[in-house]
Amino acid sequence: xxxxxxxxxxxxxxxxxxxxxxxxxxxxxxxxxxxxxxxxxxxxxxxxxxxxxxxxxxxxxxxxxxxxxxxxxxxxxxxxxxxxxxxxxxxxxxxxxxxxxxxxxxxxxxxxxxxxxxxxxxxxxxxxxxxxxxxxxxxxxxxxxxxxxxxxxxxxxxxxxxxxxxxxxxxxxxxxxxxxxxxxxxxxxxxxxxxxxxxxxxxxxxxxxxxxxxxxxxxxxxxxxxxxxxxxxxxxxxxxxxxxxxxxxxxxxxxxxxxxxxxxxxxxxxxxxxxxxxxxxxxxxxxxxxxxxxxxxxxxxxxxxxxxxxxxxxxxxxxxxxxxxxxxxxxxxxxxxxxxxxxxxxxxxxxxxxxxxxxxxxxxxxxxxxxxxxxxxxxxxxxxxxxxxxxxxxxxxxxxxxxxxx
Amino acid sequence: xxxxxxxxxxxxxxxxxxxxxxxxxxxxxxxxxxxxxxxxxxxxxxxxxxxxxxxxxxxxxxxxxxxxxxxxxxxxxxxxxxxxxxxxxxxxxxxxxxxxxxxxxxxxxxxxxxxxxxxxxxxxxxxxxxxxxxxxxxxxxxxxxxxxxxxxxxxxxxxxxxxxxxxxxxxxxxxxxxxxxxxxxxxxxxxxxxxxxxxxxxxxxxxxxxxxxxxxxxxxxxxxxxxxxxxxxxxxxxxxxxxxxxxxxxxxxxxxxxxxxxxxxxxxxxxxxxxxxxxxxxxxxxxxxxxxxxxxxxxxxxxxxxxxxxxxxxxxxxxxxxxxxxxxxxxxxxxxxxxxxxxxxxxxxxxxxxxxxxxxxxxxxxxxxxxxxxxxxxxxxxxxxxxxxxxxxxxxxxxxxxxxxx
Ligand SMILES: NC(=O)NCCC(=O)O
Ligand SMILES: NC(=O)NCCC(=O)O
Numbered sequence: 001x002x003x004x005x006x007x008x009x010x011x012x013x014x015x016x017x018x019x020x021x022x023x024x025x026x027x028x029x030x031x032x033x034x035x036x037x038x039x040x041x042x043x044x045x046x047x048x049x050x051x052x053x054x055x056x057x058x059x060x061x062x063x064x065x066x067x068x069x070x071x072x073x074x075x076x077x078x079x080x081x082x083x084x085x086x087x088x089x090x091x092x093x094x095x096x097x098x099x100x101x102x103x104x105x106x107x108x109x110x111x112x113x114x115x116x117x118x119x120x121x122x123x124x125x126x127x128x129x130x131x132x133x134x135x136x137x138x139x140x141x142x143x144x145x146x147x148x149x150x151x152x153x154x155x156x157x158x159x160x161x162x163x164x165x166x167x168x169x170x171x172x173x174x175x176x177x178x179x180x181x182x183x184x185x186x187x188x189x190x191x192x193x194x195x196x197x198x199x200x201x202x203x204x205x206x207x208x209x210x211x212x213x214x215x216x217x218x219x220x221x222x223x224x225x226x227x228x229x230x231x232x233x234x235x236x237x238x239x240x241x242x243x244x245x246x247x248x249x250x251x252x253x254x255x256x257x258x259x260x261x262x263x264x265x266x267x268x269x270x271x272x273x274x275x276x277x278x279x280x281x282x283x284x285x286x287x288x289x290x291x292x293x294x295x296x297x298x299x300x301x302x303x304x305x306x307x308x309x310x311x312x313x314x315x316x317x318x319x320x321x322x323x324x325x326x327x328x329x330x331x332x333x334x335x336x337x338x339x340x341x342x343x344x345x346x347x348x349x350x351x352x353x354x355x356x357x358x359x360x361x362x363x364x365x366x367x368x369x370x371x372x373x374x375x376x377x378x379x380x381x382x383x384x385x386x387x388x389x390x391x392x393x394x395x396x397x398x399x400x401x402x403x404x405x406x
Numbered sequence: 407x408x409x410x411x412x413x414x415x416x417x418x419x420x421x422x423x424x425x426x427x428x429x430x431x432x433x434x435x436x437x438x439x440x441x442x443x444x445x446x447x448x449x450x451x452x453x454x455x456x457x458x459x460x461x462x463x464x465x466x467x468x469x470x471x472x473x474x475x476x477x478x479x480x481x482x483x484x485x486x487x488x489x490x491x492x493x494x495x496x497x498x499x500x501x502x503x504x505x506x507x508x509x510x511x512x513x514x515x516x517x518x519x520x521x522x523x524x525x526x527x528x529x530x531x532x533x534x535x536x537x538x539x540x541x542x543x544x545x546x547x548x549x550x551x552x553x554x555x556x557x558x559x560x561x562x563x564x565x566x567x568x569x570x571x572x573x574x575x576x577x578x579x580x581x582x583x584x585x586x587x588x589x590x591x592x593x594x595x596x597x598x599x600x601x602x603x604x605x606x607x608x609x610x611x612x613x614x615x616x617x618x619x620x621x622x623x624x625x626x627x628x629x630x631x632x633x634x635x636x637x638x639x640x641x642x643x644x645x646x647x648x649x650x651x652x653x654x655x656x657x658x659x660x661x662x663x664x665x666x667x668x669x670x671x672x673x674x675x676x677x678x679x680x681x682x683x684x685x686x687x688x689x690x691x692x693x694x695x696x697x698x699x700x701x702x703x704x705x706x707x708x709x710x711x712x713x714x715x716x717x718x719x720x721x722x723x724x725x726x727x728x729x730x731x732x733x734x735x736x737x738x739x740x741x742x743x744x745x746x747x748x749x750x751x752x753x754x755x756x757x758x759x760x761x762x763x764x765x766x767x768x769x770x771x772x773x774x775x776x777x778x779x780x781x782x783x784x785x786x787x788x789x790x791x792x793x794x795x796x797x798x799x800x801x802x803x804x805x806x807x808x809x810x811x812x
Contacts (some may be wrong), residue, residue, distance in 0.1 A: 085673075190631025207630060211676060222783055223665035223688045224613060224757030225596025228655050230781070235666050236652050239645040246642050249634050259629035260641050261678050263671045267491075270617060270667045270686040271758075272784060280676040282629045351630030352677075375636070377628055378678060 002397055003107075004390030007100040011389070014040060014080065014096065015088035024380025025088055029081035029123040029134075030058070030162035037080045038168060041095060041120065048102050050118070053177075054170025057148055058122040058163045059135040061177060064102050066115040066404065072180035074112070074404040075363075076101065076396060077119030078355060079135075083127050087382025089187045089372065089389070095120045097185045097393040104397060113405030114180055121355045122163075128153045131319075136358035139174045179363035181330055181403045184356040185392045186367060187384050191375025192348050199391050200338045201348030201369030204331055206357050207255060208291045208323035212281040214241060214302070217312035220267060220275025235265060235274040237311050244301045245281050248294050255349055256294060257284035281315070286323050286349045324357040330366025330399070337398035343391050368395050408803055409513070410796030413506040417795070420446060420486070420502065421494035430786025431494055435487035435529040435540075436464070436568035443486045444574060447501060447526065454508050456524070459583075460576025463554055464528035464569045465541040467583060470508050472521040472810065478586035480518070480810040481769075482507065482802060483525030484761060485541075489533050493788020495593045495778065495795070501526045503591045503799040510803060519811030520586055527761045528569075534559045537725075542764035545580045585769035587736055587809045590762040591798045592773060593790050597781025598754050605797050606744045607754030607775030610737055612763050613661060614697045614729035618687040620647060620708070623718035626673060626681025641671060641680040643717050650707045651687050654700050661755055662700060663690035687721070692729050692755045730763040736772025736809070743804035749797050774801050 017036045018027030027033045038060065042052055045062035053061050063073060078094025098118030105116065121139070126132025129151040131143065138148050149160030163169040188194075193201050218232035242260045249258030262280040283298065285291035299315065306313045338345045348369050359365045370392035373383035423442045424433030433439040444466065448458055451468035459467050469479060484500025504524030511522065527545070532538025535557040537549065544554050555566035569575040594600075599607050624640035648666045655664030668686040689704065691697035705721065712719045744751045754775050765771045776798035779789035 188631060189628045190633070191627075191636050192631070192633065195636065209630065219780075219782075220785060221597075221781060222595045222758055223667055224615065224663060224690055224759070225594060225598070226663075226757065226781060227596070227598065227660065228652070228663065230597050230601065233652070233665070235648065235669065239648050242641065242645050246634070246639070254633065257630060257632075257634065259639070259677070259679055261629055261671075261676045261680060262674050263641065263669055265667075265669045268668050269784075271665070271688055272667050273665055274667060282677055284630055351632065352628055353630070374625075375627060375632060376625075378675075379626060 002100050002104045002390060002393045004386055006103065007096060007389060007393055008386045010044065010096045010099065011088060011092060014092055018082065020380050022380040024382065025082045025086050026084055027082045028084065028128045029125065030128065030159065030166055034081055035166035041080060044099055045118065048099065048106055050102060053172055054168055055172035055174045055177065056145055056170055057135050057138040057174050058168040058170065059139055059174065060120050062118045064105065064116045066112045068113055069115055071114035072178035073115040073117040074181050074400050075117040075119055075179050076183045076400060077121060078184050078186060079121050079124030081123055081125050083125050083378045085380050087377060087379060089382055089384045090189065090377050091124055093187060093389060094185045097396050100393050101397045101400060110406055112401065116400060116404060124355055129159050133353060133355055133358055136355035140358040140361040141175060142358060145174060175362065179359065182356060182359040182363050182365040183330065183396055183399055184354060184367045185396050186354060186369060187372035187377060188348060188369040188375065189352050189372065189377040193369060193371040194375060196346055198346045199343045199370065199388055200345040200395055202331060202334050202338060202345060203326060203350050203367035203369055204347050205286050205323055205325040206350040206353060207257065207284040207286045208288055209282065209284045209321050209353065210291060210295055210317055211319035213316050213318050214279050214281055215314045216277045218275055221273045223271040223273055226273060231273055232311055233273050234277040234311065237305060237309050238277040238279060240305055241302060242279065245298065248297050252285060252290050252294060255286040256290065257351060284351060288323050291323065321353060321357065324360050326360060326366045327364035330364050333399040333402045334366050334368050334395060336402060337395045340398060341394055368392050408506050408510045408796060408799045410792055412509065413502060413795060413799055414792045416450065416502045416505065417494060417498060420498055424488065426786050428786040430788065431488045431492050432490055433488045434490065434534045435531065436534065436565065436572055440487055441572035447486060450505055451524065454505065454512055456508060459578055460574055461578035461580045461583065462551055462576055463541050463544040463580050464574040464576065465545055465580065466526050468524045470511065470522040472518045474519055475521055477520035478584035479521040479523040480587050480806050481523040481525055481585050482589045482806060483527060484590050484592060485527050485530035487529055487531050489531050489784045491786050493783060493785060495788055495790045496595065496783050497530055499593060499795060500591045503802050506799050507803045507806060516812055518807065522806060522810060530761055535565050539759060539761055539764055542761035546764040546767040547581060548764060551580060581768065585765065588762060588765040588769050588771040589736065589802055589805055590760055590773045591802050592760060592775060593778035593783060594754060594775040594781065595758050595778065595783040599775060599777040600781060602752055604752045605749045605776065605794055606751040606801055608737060608740050608744060608751060609732060609756050609773035609775055610753050611692050611729055611731040612756040612759060613663065613690040613692045614694055615688065615690045615727050615759065616697060616701055616723055617725035619722050619724055620685050620687055621720045622683045624681055627679045629677040629679055632679060637679055638717055639679050640683040640717065643711060643715050644683040644685060646711055647708060648685065651704065654703050658691060658696050658700060661692040662696065663757060690757060694729050697729065727759060727763065730766050732766060732772045733770035736770050739805040739808045740772050740774050740801060742808060743801045746804060747800055774798050
């Protein structure tokens with residue numbers, strides 16, 4: 001078993017870098033704070049006797065040799081960048097759980113057959129630079145290194161420049177790094193485990209998601225003198241579509257999701273009927289056929305609304321990730337380890353994207369979830385229990401041992 | 407009859423001060439541009455032989471003596487400040503129509519019994535400093551001079567400082583200026599006249615209005631991992647109330663109005679379920695009892711929604727103006743003048759507040775509307791036809807002559 005106190009104190013120490021007054025962490029990717037965080041983790045890896053390589057997109061691989069170093073490494077990892085108002089656990093837990101696994105193997109003098117590696121991937125969050133899950137995306141060939149380098153933040157700084165500046169533009173060509181199997185521990189970022197009072201979530205798959213930008217165009221007019229029947233109120237028409245987004249998700253339980261998270265109203269003045277409203281639509285499902293049905297129903301509703309109201313409505317799909325089922329061998333390894341350790345458990349489909357979905361394109365992959373308080377993440381009040389984090393780390397240790405051999 | 411070409415060319419000359427690339431005007435109250443506009447209009451008044459007084463809130467009264475100067479003046483006026491993306495006609499037309507009336511009286515050598523005055527009121531628009539209709543509001547005692555002086559713009563500059571700076575803080579105590587009757591010509595700011603193909607709107611009354619700030623508080627959570635039934639989605643609950651605002655207005659035709667013009671979503675991120683949504687509600691009706699019924703129905707719906715959803719919902723009324731019926735003598739004067747001149751006409755209730763509603767608290771008052779293109783105002787594309795503006799000015803001339811005597 002791992003040392004839960006040591007894991008917790010490493011989490012708390014890393015969380016000091018970029019700590020916010022409200023108890024969260026703001027450590028945006030490729031900033032000076034990210035460099036400090038990276039240096040700290042790399043330092044810990046070296047203290048634990050690991051060797052470190054960095055690839056051209058700044059992904060860091062920390063290696064503990066096995067008995068047979070010709071075998072591809074059994075890898076775990078996640079990310080240490082955070083949201084602008086992020087927490088201490090999202091990503092960070094997955095990386096430090098890996099470090100704790102290695103420290104435990106060292107304590108016990110256990111030599112694995114295959115090497116063990118702990119990775120952290122560059123820019124998972126995507127809040128400073130898009131796209132999200134950038135490092136793992138380049139690694140698996142979802143998009144090119146050049147595309148990633150060219151991404152700009154609001155100040156016009158590029159990923160390429162910033163990688164160089166903080167000293168994490170490595171030599172290794174991304175993807176030219178073998179992986180025998182990939183595991184990722186993560187806080188659930190949802191309320192399902194807590195609601196069911198379970199400690200370990202076995203993750204069979206990650207939902208697919210479709211993101212859209214919707215623009216409704218009406219006619220800006222004065223809220224007083226314009227009779228109701230002569231209005232083209234873009235906000236009112238938008239509310240119909242916003243409600244349908246949720247209704248569609250509710251028609252496909254338990255894994256349908258529909259969210260309008262972002263809304264902009266023009267001109268956004270109290271006594272002006274909105275002439276234009278832009279909003280985001282986020283549809284998810286673990287079943288690609290159902291996700292496609294949801295997509296079609298949404299477009300059909302938009303078409304009907306366009307005809308009924310006469311307003312202009314544009315919907316553009318801006319992102320699409322298909323559902324990602326994890327490899328049965330990895331899912332079984334997690335399930336077996338959980339059973340052996342006797343933790344309460346259930347299957348939890350991941351609603352959020354993770355680096356593991358890109359890793360799954362190039363290697364067998366699986367994930368382990370632990371509960372987080374009230375299901376909240378991407379928030380400074382994100383919280384998790386030390387005993388749950390320890391349990392997840394124990395499951396990781398045993399799943400990795402099963403795959404690495406000893 | 408007035409000289410329509412002269413009226414039009416004065417409008418175009420004033421519109422050069424603060425002209426925007428898209429053909430509109432940005433001349434915010436108490437700015438350097440406002441000073442230039444004021445100086446231009448005052449210069450025209452002096453050329454027309456008028457005497458000028460300024461009160462302590464910067465309202466300007468331009469006077470043409472009558473045969474009996476003991477009689478209170480028959481006044482017309484409006485404002486020359488504009489919205490940030492305003493047009494050439496809103497307010498400006500009412501002031502320059504007054505100047506054109508005086509020029510016409512001069513051309514014809516007509517001496518009225520009572521004096522004639524043309525006023526422009528400070529800060530009608532309220533976009534730089536709240537409250538709106540500030541000058542006429544102080545004049546009629548709706549709020550104090552001190553309250554108005556203390557109003558700050560976004561840079562922290564006050565009305566008192568800015569009035570002094572541009573040289574329009576006068577000596578006269580606001581309200582200590584007799585008014586025999588007040589007329590205001592204005593573009594309709596709505597589509598009713600254009601829709602009915604009429605030239606002159608006789609305005610029997612101005613709608614009352616209630617403004618509210620509504621805040622819905624749910625729980626910010628990740629759009630993927632949070633199942634639909636465990637969400638507290640502040641945006642979805644807001645859409646119900648937004649739809650009801652319009653439904654309530656539709657239950658009280660023809661003068662019910664309901665608008666949600668301003669919406670802010672927190673944290674406003676594509677993959678975060680909104681934890682808080684703030685939006686404005688604007689309810690109007692010309693009948694105060696019906697406006698109150700609308701108010702009660704809105705509050706009852708909010709209460710039901712609060713109980714059904716369990717989310718926090720706060721509604722605060724931030725402004726209330728009762729409906730303002732105009733004086734029958736002034737309404738008749740407008741109606742008679744329109745009939746005499748043979749213009750097509752209809753009654754149009756004003757949906758928007760105007761300086762005339764404050765003037766109506768201290769004197770008999772009435773308004774004259776002319777069509778504006780597509781009913782659009784508070785927009786750089788605001789437009790009106792020269793022949794319509796001329797017609798409105800002719801009606802003003804004859805209505806004022808009826809009240810002033812000759
Ligand atoms: N884990 C996570 O927040 N990923 C971002 C993409 C998503 O919204 O699923
Ligand atoms: N005329 C005008 O736009 N007044 C502002 C107050 C209102 O919304 O009626």
